[in-house]
Amino acid sequence: MDKHIVAQVEAALSEVLEREITGLTEEARLLEDLHLDSTSVMEMLMHLEDSLGIVIDPENLDMEDFQSVGTLTAYLARVAPEPQLQGR
Amino acid sequence: MTTSVTTLEAVESFVPDRVVPIEQLAERLRLRPTKVRLFRRIHGLQEIRFDPELSLYDVVLPAARRILDGPGVRDRIRYVVYSHTTQAVAPAHIDPAREIRNRLGLEHAEAFAVSQQNCASGMAAVDAAAELLRAEGGPGDRALVVTGEQAFSPQIQLIPDIAIMGDAGAACLVGLDGAGDTVRSYATRTLGEYSAAMLLDEEKSLEVSTVYAPVLAEVVREAVEQAGLTLDDIDQIIPHNVNLQSWRQTIGELGIDRSRVFLDNVGRYSHCFASDVFLNYTTLRDAGALRHGRTYVFATVGLGATFAAMVITHRASGVAQEAA
Numbered sequence: 001m002d003k004h005i006v007a008q009v010e011a012a013l014s015e016v017l018e019r020e021i022t023g024l025t026e027e028a029r030l031l032e033d034l035h036l037d038s039t040s041v042m043e044m045l046m047h048l049e050d051s052l053g054i055v056i057d058p059e060n061l062d063m064e065d066f067q068s069v070g071t072l073t074a075y076l077a078r079v080a081p082e083p084q085l086q087g088r
Numbered sequence: 089m090t091t092s093v094t095t096l097e098a099v100e101s102f103v104p105d106r107v108v109p110i111e112q113l114a115e116r117l118r119l120r121p122t123k124v125r126l127f128r129r130i131h132g133l134q135e136i137r138f139d140p141e142l143s144l145y146d147v148v149l150p151a152a153r154r155i156l157d158g159p160g161v162r163d164r165i166r167y168v169v170y171s172h173t174t175q176a177v178a179p180a181h182i183d184p185a186r187e188i189r190n191r192l193g194l195e196h197a198e199a200f201a202v203s204q205q206n207c208a209s210g211m212a213a214v215d216a217a218a219e220l221l222r223a224e225g226g227p228g229d230r231a232l233v234v235t236g237e238q239a240f241s242p243q244i245q246l247i248p249d250i251a252i253m254g255d256a257g258a259a260c261l262v263g264l265d266g267a268g269d270t271v272r273s274y275a276t277r278t279l280g281e282y283s284a285a286m287l288l289d290e291e292k293s294l295e296v297s298t299v300y301a302p303v304l305a306e307v308v309r310e311a312v313e314q315a316g317l318t319l320d321d322i323d324q325i326i327p328h329n330v331n332l333q334s335w336r337q338t339i340g341e342l343g344i345d346r347s348r349v350f351l352d353n354v355g356r357y358s359h360c361f362a363s364d365v366f367l368n369y370t371t372l373r374d375a376g377a378l379r380h381g382r383t384y385v386f387a388t389v390g391l392g393a394t395f396a397a398m399v400i401t402h403r404a405s406g407v408a409q410e411a412a
Contacts, residue, residue: 015120015122016122037293037294037297038297039126039249039297039333040249042126042130043123043126046125046126046129047122049125049129056129056130058132058332058333059336
């Protein structure tokens with residue numbers, strides 16, 4: 001997993017869940033382990049829009065991308081512009 | 089013996105002039121920036137109509153008055169049914185249904201409220217009014233269903249993560265075998281295990297979010313089937329304005345094209361308690377988008393949780409029902 005993206009995901013989750021989130025593993029499941037619901041997933045994406053410089057298209061979201069930290073970071077890596085990834 | 093057909097002889101709506109972009113509500117509703125962005129970008133809300141300077145009756149009465157201006161309407165109103173979401177819209181010593189009736193000059197009519205189904209109460213009121221007319225009404229008797237309320241406190245204005253409530257009012261003249269749109273069916277399902285509504289614990293709230301779209305889609309299909317139709321026969325779904333994300337999921341469950349659900353008013357007015365379907369109906373009608381003889385479905389959900397759908401066939405103004 002891209003460390004820069006994981007760090008931004010941890011920051012976004014910390015805000016959305018209102019508790020500090022660190023040490024995320026690829027296998028951690030967003031709904032079952034981290035207790036997110038579909039709306040808090042969306043709010044996390046809103047946070048990541050700023051921190052990763054991405055733009056989410058709400059019309060084309062696939063919940064399959066938000067099953068685990070691994071699928072989430074893979075999705076973010078796909079939609080993030082290249083310069084963001086160079087900062088890792 | 090043939091059963092009389094419920095007809096919606098007139099529908100009118102009202103929204104306050106004052107427009108408030110949702111960003112301006114962040115402080116009042118204690119929304120952090122990502123919540124505001126969630127509402128705008130994901131839920132599709134842009135602005136609401138919200139004017140604390142107006143009274144409840146300023147919001148409720150204009151639509152009803154427009155209907156009463158019609159020839160021969162006023163004297164034949166037998167029931168005034170005030171349908172509202174918030175239980176206490178007026179101080180405890182005031183009965184808002186009677187107050188609305190009196191302010192409309194309809195003292196001869198019986199007045200009562202329907203609110204137990206929250207935002208699905210509008211359709212329940214139409215159904216109850218029609219059944220009363222069927223049971224005890226005389227020829228030509230009608231009922232006036234009135235909706236409308238205000239987001240008078242932050243607690244009422246916000247359904248966390250789901251909706252920001254706007255102000256609107258509407259009225260619907262209900263008759264039997266009269267002119268206007270015919271009601272083809274009405275399906276409703278109440279999942280009482282979620283009656284705590286906004287006070288549900290986290291686990292139950294998560295359950296509601298999981299069942300919401302599938303159950304709403306099932307109830308829409310049930311209403312369509314009751315009408316002897318299929319989804320292909322439906323021109324458009326006229327929905328509540330809760331948010332775009334809930335409707336994306338419901339549209340996915342229904343397996344229909346997004347264009348078959350009228351969602352333009354979500355950004356414009358947001359969710360206006362029990363008034364949405366009537367408000368959206370008038371927007372479509374005034375734009376010339378409702379076609380004579382075509383069929384539409386009202387669809388809404390009330391907190392607590394009631395899912396409701398009503399199939400109607402539109403008839404252009406003044407076209408009487410054809411003899412069966």
